[in-house]
Amino acid sequence: MSAITTSRGDRIVYDDLGAPGAVTAVFIAGAGPTRAEDPVTLATGEAFAVRGGRAFIPDRIGRGESTSEGPIDLPAQLDAIGALAAEADAPVILIGHSSGCAIALLAAARTPNLAGLVLWEAPLGLFEGGAASWWTNVRRAIEADDLEEAVAHYMVGMPPEWLEELKKSPAYPQVVLGWVPDGEALMEVEERGYRDVLSAVRAPLIAIVGTETFPGMIATADELAAAAPDGVSEQLAGAWHSWEPDAMAERLARLAGVTK
Template identity: 30%
Template sequence: MGTVRSSDGTTITYDKIGSGPPLILVDGALCYRASGPNGGLAAELADRFTVYTYDRRGRGESTDTAPFSREREIEDLAALIKEAGGSVHLYGISSGGALALEAVNAGLAVEKLALYEIPFVVDSSRAPIPADYESRMESLLAQDKRADTVKWFMRAGVGLPGFVVAMMRFMPAWSKLKGVAHTLPYDVAFVAPFEHGQPLPADRWTSSVPALVVCGGKSPAWMTAAMRQLAEVLPAATHRTLEGQTHIVKPAALAPVLAEFFGEGR
């Protein structure tokens, strides 16, 4: 375990395993080193890369500094990239992919970028987020209603059926989800502008960094449509579908695809 200090003084805690070119993995909503998919993915990639996983601010063993802004999370990544040698490959899953995308767009030293299923809503194949999505989330958190905040995110943001959300409170991980509920607005800040059922803007992301946009073959139509469209608007992107995979992608299925992409042309 190591730590780096971000520009605003926030301490970001990370793990590093493996050897080879540096690769940073970015978690999505409610995930961190001790609870999420990137630990298993790092283990699958450690034979070819020096893999960094980290706790985004406010989660796990990282600290936090108010007020939040999207720029602060990008600065956190910048500090970790510096620690990793100054230039890296970058992978982000779900809303962590949106953070990674914005970090590259901001000019961080990334050689190649891979993204898995950012939850943009770009057409009518699912309902857009409600108009009060963000304000209601902030209100629930202000009242310290963490369980209700997670439920609201799962229903209105993720689009899960009500009965599925109701059952989640009986899952062993429920207490961990509530523990990081206060960071949900951080993820929402990156994805909510593109969850209103409108096509992605053609000129929003201008970086020429080579990108790989991946989705699961068994994921819902709205998710796969968003990833196809994202690959079309990025200046230097290719699209890949992992047959048999969902949003909960298996590390063993994803790792070879990432290793092939990041291993080319280095």
């Protein structure tokens, strides 16, 4: 376990796998589990390190062991990613998962040592009425301190069993407060448009979906790839919004140009 402190004073705790100086994969989780509850990302980071890369797997601000000194919002999350990229002191690949893709998209142009941007099943262009309308409903519920309603609004369109499983967590419903960066990022990316967000990103972009995926995900991946100066869309072994660790590690190793 390693830790850094951002300029705002947030403490980011992360797993550091691999050798210093190697191309570093920085994983950006979506509205999901802590790193301790995410064996898939851990296994991916370990497999990437074995192949000659390095992986940073952080707890998002206010989640797991990472603590916040202020509101958990998009600027704070972008600062955390910037601090991790600077700590790597090497070329960095940002890997966004789900809503973490929107955060990764906005972080990319702020990452001077960016070597690649990998987006796994970005939920963009999929909200009825658009992300701005969806996020307005979530935000209103948060501001009214009706966090259960906020969670329900946030998870509109997701498999109902995901919400039922979340309700068993001791973090429910306060967990939605840590999803503010995701909502703000999804709204900003859709409002600005993919081409504008990606206009300054010269590193390769790979928009990936699983071999079993949800409706609309392939079209979104294709649109993101087409909007990037250097983009491709691909399918990779995975299902239910999760990738196969070895397959993802191998793809990251090819992108990074490392192999052992």
